Amino acid sequence: MSGRTGQRAVRLTVYLACLLPLVRLATNGLGGRLGPEPIRAVELFTGTWGLTFLVITLAVTPVRRVTGWNWLAGYRRPLGLFAFAYVTLHFLTWFGVDQFFAIRYIGQDILKRPYITVGFASFLLMIPLAITSRKAMVRRLGKRWATLHSLVYVAALGGIVHFVWSAKADLSTPTVYALILVLLLLFRFVPRRSARPRTAGPRDLPTPVP
Amino acid sequence: MLIRRAPEVPSSEITPESLYLDRRSFMAAASFAALDLAAPSLGRARARRVRDDEKPTSYASITHYNNYYEFGTGKEDPSENAGGFKTRPWKVEIAGEVAKPGHYDLDDILKGQTIEERVYRHRCVEGWSMVIPWSGFPLRNLITRVQPTSRARFVEFTTLYDPARMPEQRGGVLPWPYVEGLRMDEALHPLTLLVTGLYGRPLPNQNGAPLRIHVPWKYGFKSGKALVRIRFTADQPANTWNVVAPNEYGFYANVNPTVDHPRWSQSRERRIGEFLRRPTLMFNGYADQVASLYAGMDLRRNF
Numbered sequence: 001m002s003g004r005t006g007q008r009a010v011r012l013t014v015y016l017a018c019l020l021p022l023v024r025l026a027t028n029g030l031g032g033r034l035g036p037e038p039i040r041a042v043e044l045f046t047g048t049w050g051l052t053f054l055v056i057t058l059a060v061t062p063v064r065r066v067t068g069w070n071w072l073a074g075y076r077r078p079l080g081l082f083a084f085a086y087v088t089l090h091f092l093t094w095f096g097v098d099q100f101f102a103i104r105y106i107g108q109d110i111l112k113r114p115y116i117t118v119g120f121a122s123f124l125l126m127i128p129l130a131i132t133s134r135k136a137m138v139r140r141l142g143k144r145w146a147t148l149h150s151l152v153y154v155a156a157l158g159g160i161v162h163f164v165w166s167a168k169a170d171l172s173t174p175t176v177y178a179l180i181l182v183l184l185l186l187f188r189f190v191p192r193r194s195a196r197p198r199t200a201g202p203r204d205l206p207t208p209v210p
Numbered sequence: 211m212l213i214r215r216a217p218e219v220p221s222s223e224i225t226p227e228s229l230y231l232d233r234r235s236f237m238a239a240a241s242f243a244a245l246d247l248a249a250p251s252l253g254r255a256r257a258r259r260v261r262d263d264e265k266p267t268s269y270a271s272i273t274h275y276n277n278y279y280e281f282g283t284g285k286e287d288p289s290e291n292a293g294g295f296k297t298r299p300w301k302v303e304i305a306g307e308v309a310k311p312g313h314y315d316l317d318d319i320l321k322g323q324t325i326e327e328r329v330y331r332h333r334c335v336e337g338w339s340m341v342i343p344w345s346g347f348p349l350r351n352l353i354t355r356v357q358p359t360s361r362a363r364f365v366e367f368t369t370l371y372d373p374a375r376m377p378e379q380r381g382g383v384l385p386w387p388y389v390e391g392l393r394m395d396e397a398l399h400p401l402t403l404l405v406t407g408l409y410g411r412p413l414p415n416q417n418g419a420p421l422r423i424h425v426p427w428k429y430g431f432k433s434g435k436a437l438v439r440i441r442f443t444a445d446q447p448a449n450t451w452n453v454v455a456p457n458e459y460g461f462y463a464n465v466n467p468t469v470d471h472p473r474w475s476q477s478r479e480r481r482i483g484e485f486l487r488r489p490t491l492m493f494n495g496y497a498d499q500v501a502s503l504y505a506g507m508d509l510r511r512n513f
Contacts, residue, residue: 035274035275036271036274036275036482037275037285037480037482039480039485040338099487100485100486100487105478108475109474109475112475113473113474113475114473115473115474165473166473169279169283169383169384169454169455170279170283170383
């Protein structure tokens, strides 16, 4: 059976799909289709996708529990790292392109502008999570790993607050993210079924032979 | 309040000479452009001498990066959604403290006005800017014609409210219609322009056709688009962004690098098409012409 090869193909497909936004950004950029204010467009694009991948990552466990697709668990880490990658691109675009390394203004903005303070803090918060995402670290940190990584909710919340506070009047997109995050958070408080010993459900029964 | 003097910006660079078009040739150009037979030579023939850093922003950028929430909140929404917007027939109501109120046809409003080209800096409250070759005529020409009474101290500008033609007005992102206002002396200032065109062509819909205002020393939101009413009042009129967020947007909204927006700095701006941000100038570089209007005023409080 080619189960392992199949898994690998699925995994590769997922990774490539995660890169699609970046490819689109690059082709739009090279094709001059980022509009009159391309730096702003890149910031908006990378920030939105960072937040999207954060939300997708946070949805893995709830979806796994609802569907019983346990193989999804293996995608939590790579999806989280893609979120971190897009957020990092977002930060670097602001730092190195938009502000062009003007440390004085960057420092002032981080200290004085709450939306930048929150956004920057959320980015910093994701760094230890990315560093400790490896399997060896999960083992080494034990219970503390789960506690540490629950901070991802704080980072996502910070990202949404950053989005809301940077908006002028149209809050429709950040509101969608906020609603999804609240739902995912609420799901965390739904009691786990898997705590009980698993009993055979209809799904586990062998297909009856007619 | 210390008002720093902006570097000298000779008016010759803001309003190049030799750009005055008479109405007849303007209308000819307008109708050609409207038929999509626009003769770009018209624009090019009028050689203008402007400093490199005041080079007009490209037509494509000016017409595809717009804050015009009536047609959507995205910067490119207006260019996508305003295409079919009909701007004729068009009436403008002159109302309030004025000797000659009434519903004026747009052609009547334009009658007898000399359309001139003026290259103005445009600074958005969001921190970006453009240089725009408008065509139009000073608002004061219209004001003197309709004769405001002695009670008139302010002018209110109302944008069209028509949700059937302006899709975003079906939603509640802003209270509609969009209203803005100026003090009478600001409205009468020779720089304050009633705009009818852009780059020597009729004003594109996404830029506020058929008639908009532009007050170059104020943030862009002060300059209402698709005007249907000009009302003269004794009291200071409401202005939409001030109603929505009074701590963030004031009535005056003069471009001022020393008074930040509560959420972001106003000390620098990105000129569309440029890479590095540039310092924002007091009164958007028009301090010589307009600073006296605000002598003795606390611009930090009257932001």
